[in-house]
Amino acid sequence: MAEILQIQHLSKTFGTNVVLRDIDFSVKPKDVTSIIGASGSGKSTLLRCINLLEDPTSGKILFHAKDVVDGTVDEAEYRSKVGMVFQSFNLFNNHTVLSNCMLGQMKVLKKKADEAEKAALFYLHKVGMDTFINAKPQQLSGGQKQRVAIARALAMEPEILLFDEPTSALDPEMVGEVLDVMKALAEEGMTMLVVTHEMSFARDISTHVVFMDEGKIAEEGPPEQIFGHPKNPRTKEFLTRFT
Numbered sequence: 001m002a003e004i005l006q007i008q009h010l011s012k013t014f015g016t017n018v019v020l021r022d023i024d025f026s027v028k029p030k031d032v033t034s035i036i037g038a039s040g041s042g043k044s045t046l047l048r049c050i051n052l053l054e055d056p057t058s059g060k061i062l063f064h065a066k067d068v069v070d071g072t073v074d075e076a077e078y079r080s081k082v083g084m085v086f087q088s089f090n091l092f093n094n095h096t097v098l099s100n101c102m103l104g105q106m107k108v109l110k111k112k113a114d115e116a117e118k119a120a121l122f123y124l125h126k127v128g129m130d131t132f133i134n135a136k137p138q139q140l141s142g143g144q145k146q147r148v149a150i151a152r153a154l155a156m157e158p159e160i161l162l163f164d165e166p167t168s169a170l171d172p173e174m175v176g177e178v179l180d181v182m183k184a185l186a187e188e189g190m191t192m193l194v195v196t197h198e199m200s201f202a203r204d205i206s207t208h209v210v211f212m213d214e215g216k217i218a219e220e221g222p223p224e225q226i227f228g229h230p231k232n233p234r235t236k237e238f239l240t241r242f243t
Ligand code: ADP
Pocket: 014, 017, 019, 037, 038, 039, 040, 041, 042, 043, 044, 045, 046
C-alpha cells in the first residue's frame, strides 16, 4: 500500500542545538507507529514538524508523495487530514464540549452547523463523552478533556492522527480511559503516530516502533524486536529504565 507520509532526511536546528538529525521513516495506511525515547530526544519537535508547527531546517515531508514543507500547502486543510492530539489538550476553554468539536469542521471543512453537530455527536459518543456536550472544559477531568480532544480531532475525519504524549499530563487513574480509546481506534484501523512513555501500551498496539536518541532514529522495527530483542545498546539502556 502506498505511503501516507514519508519523512526524508529531516533535520531541525534551534540556534546551535541540532534537535533532529537526518530522520527517515514512512507511514502506511493502518500503521500504528510508536515513537519512544528519552525526554529531549526530539520526539515533540518531529511531530510538530510533521504538523507544520515547526519549519524543518532541511529535508522533506511528503504527504501522499507531495512535499508539504515548501510553503505551498493550505496548512489548515493539511492539519484536518493530519490531526494532532496534544499532551495539554489545547481545547478552547470558552467553548462547550460540543462547540469544541464543531468549530474546525465549520471553519476548515466548511460544513453547516447541523452536519458538524452530527459528526461531533458521533465521535463524542465514540469516546464516551456524549453526555457532556454542554460542559465547558474546566468542568472536566483531564482524562475527559483528552477524550474530547480526540473526538475533536476525529470529527475532522483525518487520514492520520498524531499523538504527543496524550497521557503524560493525566493523573494515573485517568490514563487507562484515554489509552482504551486509542486502542479501540488502532483496532479499527486508524493510522496513528504516537509519542508515548507507556511502554506496555506501545508494545501492545504498535505495528512499528521508532526509538529516538539525541535527535536520531537509533533503532526501529516491530514491537517484538524493540521490546523483546533490541539490537542497539542505547535502546536496551533506555528500556531498562521502564521495567
Ligand atoms: P522530546 O519531545 O523528545 O522531549 P523536544 O522535541 O521537545 O524533545 O525537544 C528536543 C530539544 O529541542 C530540546 O533540547 C529542546 O530544548 C529543544 N527545543 C524544542 N523546541 C524548541 C524551541 N522552540 N526553541 C529552542 N529549542 C527547542
